[in-house]
Amino acid sequence: xxxxxxxxxxxxxxxxxxxxxxxxxxxxxxxxxxxxxxxxxxxxxxxxxxxxxxxxxxxxxxxxxxxxxxxxxxxxxxxxxxxxxxxxxxxxxxxxxxxxxxxxxxxxxxxxxxxxxxxxxxxxxxxxxxxxxxxxxxxxxxxxxxxxxxxxxxxxxxxxxxxxxxxxxxxxxxxxxxxxxxxxxxxxxxxxxxxxxxxxxxxxxxxxxxxxxxxxxxxxxxxxxxxxxxxxxxxxxxxxxxxxxxxxxxxxxxxxxxxxxxxxxxxxxxxxxxxxxxxxxxxxxxxxxxxxxxxxxxxxxxxxxxxxxxxxxxxxxxxxxxxxxxxxxxxxxxxxxxxxxxxxxxxxxxxxxxxxxxxxxxxxxxxxxxxxxxxxxxxxxxxxxx
Amino acid sequence: xxxxxxxxxxxxxxxxxxxxxxxxxxxxxxxxxxxxxxxxxxxxxxxxxxxxxxxxxxxxxxxxxxxxxxxxxxxxxxxxxxxxxxxxxxxxxxxxxxxxxxxxxxxxxxxxxxxxxxxxxxxxxxxxxxxxxxxxxxxxxxxxxxxxxxxxxxxxxxxxxxxxxxxxxxxxxxxxxxxxxxxxxxxxxxxxxxxxxxxxxxxxxxxxxxxxxxxxxxxxxxxxxxxxxxxxxxxxxxxxxxxxxxxxxxxxxxxxxxxxxxxxxxxxxxxxxxxxxxxxxxxxxxxxxxxxxxxxxxxxxxxxxxxxxxxxxxxxxxxxxxxxxxxxxxxxxxxxxxxxxxxxxxxxxxxxxxxxxxxxxxxxxxxxxxxxxxxxxxxxxxxxxxx
Numbered sequence: 185x186x187x188x189x190x191x192x193x194x195x196x197x198x199x200x201x202x203x204x205x206x207x208x209x210x211x212x213x214x215x216x217x218x219x220x221x222x223x224x225x226x227x228x229x230x231x232x233x234x235x236x237x238x239x240x241x242x243x244x245x246x247x248x249x250x251x252x253x254x255x256x257x258x259x260x261x262x263x264x265x266x267x268x269x270x271x272x273x274x275x276x277x278x279x280x281x282x283x284x285x286x287x288x289x290x291x292x293x294x295x296x297x298x299x300x301x302x303x304x305x306x307x308x309x310x311x312x313x314x315x316x317x318x319x320x321x322x323x324x325x326x327x328x329x330x331x332x333x334x335x336x337x338x339x340x341x342x343x344x345x346x347x348x349x350x351x352x353x354x355x356x357x358x359x360x361x362x363x364x365x366x367x368x369x370x371x372x373x374x375x376x377x378x379x380x381x382x383x384x385x386x387x388x389x390x391x392x393x394x395x396x397x398x399x400x401x402x403x404x405x406x407x408x409x410x411x412x413x414x415x416x417x418x419x420x421x422x423x424x425x426x427x428x429x430x431x432x433x434x435x436x437x438x439x440x441x442x443x444x445x446x447x448x449x450x451x452x453x454x455x456x457x458x459x460x461x462x463x464x465x466x467x468x469x470x471x472x473x474x475x476x477x478x479x480x481x482x483x484x485x486x487x488x489x490x491x492x493x494x495x496x497x498x499x500x501x502x503x504x505x506x507x508x509x510x511x512x513x514x515x516x517x518x519x520x521x522x523x524x525x526x527x528x529x530x531x532x533x534x535x536x537x538x539x540x541x542x543x544x545x546x547x548x549x550x551x552x553x554x555x556x557x558x559x560x561x562x563x564x565x566x567x568x569x570x
Numbered sequence: 571x572x573x574x575x576x577x578x579x580x581x582x583x584x585x586x587x588x589x590x591x592x593x594x595x596x597x598x599x600x601x602x603x604x605x606x607x608x609x610x611x612x613x614x615x616x617x618x619x620x621x622x623x624x625x626x627x628x629x630x631x632x633x634x635x636x637x638x639x640x641x642x643x644x645x646x647x648x649x650x651x652x653x654x655x656x657x658x659x660x661x662x663x664x665x666x667x668x669x670x671x672x673x674x675x676x677x678x679x680x681x682x683x684x685x686x687x688x689x690x691x692x693x694x695x696x697x698x699x700x701x702x703x704x705x706x707x708x709x710x711x712x713x714x715x716x717x718x719x720x721x722x723x724x725x726x727x728x729x730x731x732x733x734x735x736x737x738x739x740x741x742x743x744x745x746x747x748x749x750x751x752x753x754x755x756x757x758x759x760x761x762x763x764x765x766x767x768x769x770x771x772x773x774x775x776x777x778x779x780x781x782x783x784x785x786x787x788x789x790x791x792x793x794x795x796x797x798x799x800x801x802x803x804x805x806x807x808x809x810x811x812x813x814x815x816x817x818x819x820x821x822x823x824x825x826x827x828x829x830x831x832x833x834x835x836x837x838x839x840x841x842x843x844x845x846x847x848x849x850x851x852x853x854x855x856x857x858x859x860x861x862x863x864x865x866x867x868x869x870x871x872x873x874x875x876x877x878x879x880x881x882x883x884x885x886x887x888x889x890x891x892x893x894x895x896x897x898x899x900x901x902x903x904x905x906x907x908x909x910x911x912x913x914x915x916x917x918x919x920x921x922x923x924x925x926x927x928x929x930x931x932x933x934x935x936x937x938x939x940x941x942x943x944x945x946x947x948x949x950x951x952x953x954x955x956x957x
Contacts, residue, residue, distance in 0.1 A: 200849075200852060201849060201852075201853070204845045204846070204848050204849040204852075205845075205849060207845040208842045208843075208845035208846050208849070211838060211839075211841050211842035211845065212839075212842050214838060215835065215838045215839060215842070218835075218838075243680060243744065244677045244678065244679070244743075244744060244775040244777075273640075339637060339638025340638050340639070340640075340644065413744070414744075416776055417776075418744040420680050422688065426688075427688075432687050434824075434909055434910050435683070435687075435689055435908050435909055435910050435911075436909065437685070437687075444608075444611075445608055445612075445835060448604045448607065448608045448839070449604070449839060449842065451600070451604055452600065452601050452604040452605070452839065452842060452843065452846070453842065453846075455596060455597050455600040455601065455846075456597050456601070456846045456849065459593050459594055459596075459597050460849075462593070463594070463853075518830070518834070525827075525831075
């Protein structure tokens with residue numbers, strides 16, 4: 185602490201240099217925060233994955249499966265509850281404005297209770313079967329409020345009368361939740377299904393279920409696959425834990441990519457801060473010689489240089505992480521709609537990593553100047569011969 | 571003295587003295603190398619994938635999918651409709667007089683990536699004219715599957731991403747294990763996929779209808795009459811597209827998505843590099859204060875002095891961009907990558923490198939501008955007196 189005035193005057197010797205270094209470090213840590221924050225989100229999703237939840241899809245083909253499969257799965261021993269998950273893809277006015285209405289049966293809240301959507305909201309579409317519930321994000325996107333009508337066009341799913349226009353009444357606006365950065369719209373499965381053309385009726389996208397015993401859910405998943413292996417609809421079943429474990433996004437390994445980018449950002453500022461501190465020490469070589477002459481130990485001088493390097497790094501890291509947290513919240517507005525990339529989460533772990541990285545950058549930056557200072561010949565430094 | 575000559579001379583003095591300011595100058599070089607290296611590495615994925623899509627789509631072929639289908643997978647064409655489509659005008663004739671048309675099937679097959687993550691690969695069906703329609707198809711090892719038999723062939727690149735994709739391996743389909751009997755290359759997206767006999771595959775995955783019909787047009791201009799014949803036929807509800815347009819359509823979504831991320835990250839990094847550049851150039855101007863003042867005293871005007879500062883920043887920045895592009899190129903160009911079910915070669919094209927250089931110039935101009943103004947404006951006498 186007693187070195188603080190000395191360090192402060194060193195840092196403020198060239199305010200322009202300090203400011204620019206600080207800004208550059210801030211930007212690098214903004215990137216760092218976003219990248220490592222994205223990792224943190226994947227880790228949290230993996231940690232939050234329920235051990236007893238299982239996803240079942242048709243093993244072959246993208247056209248989903250008959251709803252009968254969900255009923256058959258429900259009868260398999262060890263299965264607590266099954267929900268048929270389905271939806272209509274379409275667009276509003278222009279094919280570019282793609283929209284999706286999730287079709288919900290009465291079991292969905294039992295399987296996805298952790299979404300944090302209240303039972304009353306789920307019940308709304310069971311009571312008034314013709315309506316939908318929108319999340320706040322979706323309501324803002326389509327400028328809808330309770331009581332408005334929402335009209336969507338679907339080329340794939342025709343109504344029973346042959347039309348492709350689907351009109352719903354907005355019954356309620358619901359809260360958003362972290363797992364789904366794009367928000368949601370849901371309606372009544374049964375009603376929407378019966379409104380479809382006969383050929384499209386009775387189909388679901390996937391069946392999701394809760395196992396009675398979380399410890400044997402992987403084994404249950406295998407049993408389900410086995411039971412349907414020779415049926416008309418072979419399945420591929422996976423526990424949520426396994427599905428979320430890889431940190432996988434569309435086949436891209438997220439962790440190595442984000443870490444690589446964060447590292448490139450650190451390397452970029454390392455050169456800048458290293459150079460800055462080296463110059464600052466070189467300019468003040470005689471001053472350091474004076475300090476050593478009046479009795480400052482090598483350790484004291486080392487501490488001063490490290491702190492001088494650490495000050496802009498730590499402040500920049502702090503600012504950068506704050507900017508990253510702010511930017512992360514803007515991502516849904518910046519991204520094209522319906523691209524469900526998870527949002528970076530600036531968790532305490534991320535902040536700790538940022539602080540540690542800032543300190544490492546400061547140490548590496550200070551290493552060379554410190555080496556010079558500890559080896560300096562005081563007499564020649566004082567006379568300005570170096 | 572002419573202004574260009576002045577700029578040239580001042581710049582030459584600057585460049586000769588760079589080695590005195592080597593470390594400081596390296597800040598710009600390293601900064602830009604990081605920005606452009608990261609940017610091009612990320613964009614190599616979109617570039618490579620777009621190229622693979624482009625290579626797969628042949629404007630001389632047309633793909634027929636059901637109306638509104640967003641992928642071959644969610645398109646469905648019944649057998650009787652496929653026969654109507656294959657009798658339409660505008661389709662080239664095979665040597666035996668039959669239409670050059672092949673109804674196809676597409677299905678996801680659960681596989682494991684090399685690192686053990688679960689994924690899908692694409693299983694495609696070829697009918698009797700599947701190869702005739704694709705002159706780019708060559709067998710590289712093993713043999714062709716036999717029609718009517720439960721056998722598969724695999725694209726040469728599949729084994730770079732997925733387990734069990736070698737000749738001799740077996741693939742699990744609903745009716746049991748199918749051996750891989752051969753390996754092929756087409757030089758496009760099919761290189762990552764599995765191919766079997768359409769009818770046998772359909773039986774195995776219990777699919778009553780085809781996904782799509784691929785036809786060879788009798789000429790490039792025949793598409794319009796082909797399309798008209800299909801879209802005006804009340805018995806059909808299909809969407810014929812040139813194969814090249816089809817791949818353009820289905821690649822649009824992900825390329826926007828990916829470019830937004832790649833450019834977003836590049837912009838953030840470029841801002842960081844910009845501050846580094848400003849820092850370096852301010853210091854360079856300060857270090858050469860007396861030199862510049864001497865030149866001004868000798869009659870050089872302010873503009874060449876300012877221009878030389880920006881030129882120096884640009885030279886360092888472009889050098890960094892080239893290093894970054896070189897690293898991205900060495901690491902990723904030509905390397906096989908994968909996004910969703912697709913396997914393709916990552917590409918760092920000359921166009922991408924050119925764009926990286928433009929970015930470097932832009933950052934240098936922005937980062938050199940204020941320091942150059944300071945250099946040009948500094949009173950000569952004051953600068954000469956400064957130590």
